[in-house]
Amino acid sequence: MQIDKKTLRSIFLGIVGCIVLYWLLHETARLMALLKGVLRISFPFLVGAVLAFVLNVPMRGIERCLHGIRKPGIRRTAAILLTFVAVFAVMAGTAVLLLPQIGETVEKLVSTLPAFFTRVQEQVTAYLEEHPEVMEWLVANTDFEKLDVQSLVEKVMSIVSNGFSSALDKTYSLLVSLFKSVFNAVIALVFSLYCMGRKEVLARQGRKLLYAFLPEKVCDNIVRILQMTNRTFSNFISGQCLEAVILGCMFAVAMLVFKMPYIPLVSVVIAVTALVPIVGAWVGCIVGTFFIMVDSMPLALGFVVLFLVLQQIENNLVYPKVVGTSIGLPGMWVLVAVTVGGELMGVFGMLLFIPLASVLYALSRELADRRIAERNIPSEKLQVLDEYGDDLEAERHRNPIFQNIKARFSRLKRK
DSSP: OOOOHHHHHHHHHHHHHHHHHHHHHHOHHHHHHHHHHHHHHHHHHHHHHHHHHHHHHHHHHHHHHTTTOOOHHHHHHHHHHHHHHHHHHHHHHHHHHHHHHHHHHHHHHHHHHHHHHHHHHHHHHHHHHHOHHHHHHHHHHOOSTTOOHHHHHHHHHHHHHHHHHHHHHHHHHHHHHHHHHHHHHHHHHHHHHHHHHTHHHHHHHHHHHHHHHSOHHHHHHHHHHHHHHHHHHHHHHHHHHHHHHHHHHHHHHHHHHTTOSOHHHHHHHHHHHTTSTTTHHHHHHHHHHHHHHHHOHHHHHHHHHHHHHHHHHIIIIIHIIIIIHHHTOOHHHHHHHHHHHHHHHHHHHHHHHHHHHHHHHHHHHHHHHHHHHHTTOOGGGGOOBOTTSOBHHHHHHHOHHHHHHHHHHHHHHHO
C-alpha cells in the first residue's frame, strides 16, 4: 500500500490536532493566562482598529467632498484631519452644553438638601410624638450607659489611619494605571491613523494572505461575508448617529414649545443615550425626568408624557426608515441582539451585536434558501396558513398598506 504526500500531510495534521486538543483540555489555566497576555498586548491595537473602522464612515463622506484635490495622499490626509476635527468639535460642543447645566443642577440639589433633611427630621419628630411607644422601645433597647466613648474614638482613629495608608497605595496604583491607559490610548490613536491612511493596502495584504493559503472558493465566501459585514456595520453606525441627532432635535423643539427647562442638557443627553438602541432613549428619559423634577414636578410628569409621544413617533417613523432598512433585521431580533449583547459585553455589546446579528440573519436566510433549492422543496410546504386556512404571506403582500411600505423602502434603497 503506497501512501502519497497528501495522505501523509493529513495524518500529520491529525496528530498535531490531537496533541493540541489534549494540551487545551489539560492545561486550561495556562491557556487562559496565555490568552489574557495576548489580549493585554494586542488591546491597544484592537481599540485602534475599532476606532479606525468607526471613523472611516465619516471619513469616506469627507473624502468624497474633497474630490477637487487631485493628489490621493493629500486628499486622504486632509480627510483624516477633518474627521478628527469634527469628532473633537462634537465632543467639545457636547461638553460645553452639558457641564454648565450639570453644575447648575448640582447647585440646586445642594441648596435643596438642607431643607429636605430638615423636613425629614420634622417628620420623624412628629411621628415619634404621635407614637410614644416607639420612643419608649428605643430607650428600652438602647443602653447608653455601656457606650464606651474612648474605644469608639480609638476605632475611628484606627480606621482613619488604615484608610490613609490604603489611600496612598491606591493613589500609586491609580497613577500607574493612568499612565498605562494614556500610553495605550496614544498607541491606539497612532494605529488607527495608520489603518485609516493605508486601508486599501491592508485590505490587499489580507486578500493575498487568504488566497495564498486557503482554497479560492473559501476565500471568495470570506471576502463576500467581510464586505457584507463592513457594509452592514457602516450603515448601522451612520443610521444610528443620524437617528440620535433627529431624536435630540425633536426633543429640543418640543421642549421649547412647551417651555420646559434644561433644553440643551436634556436634548443632548437623550441624543447621546439614543446611540444605544431600544434601551438608550429610556435611560435618557430617566435622566431628563430627574433634572426637570428638581425644577418642577408637574413639568417632569409632562416631560414623561412628551417622551412617550415622541418615542412612538421615533419607533414607527424615524427608526424604521433611518436605521431599520440599513441593517435589514426585524425588530424582534434587534431586541434579542440588544439583550444578549448587553448581558455579555455591556453597552459596547449592544452596539456590536445588532449589525452582527444582521449579518448572521442574512447568511442564515441565504443558506436556507440555497438548501431548499438544492433539495427541491415545493413552495406549498413553505406556506403558513392562519386559522381560516388563508396564506398569511400572500395576504400580507396583497395588503395595500404593505404595498405602500414596500414601495417606499424600494425608493430608499435606490437612492
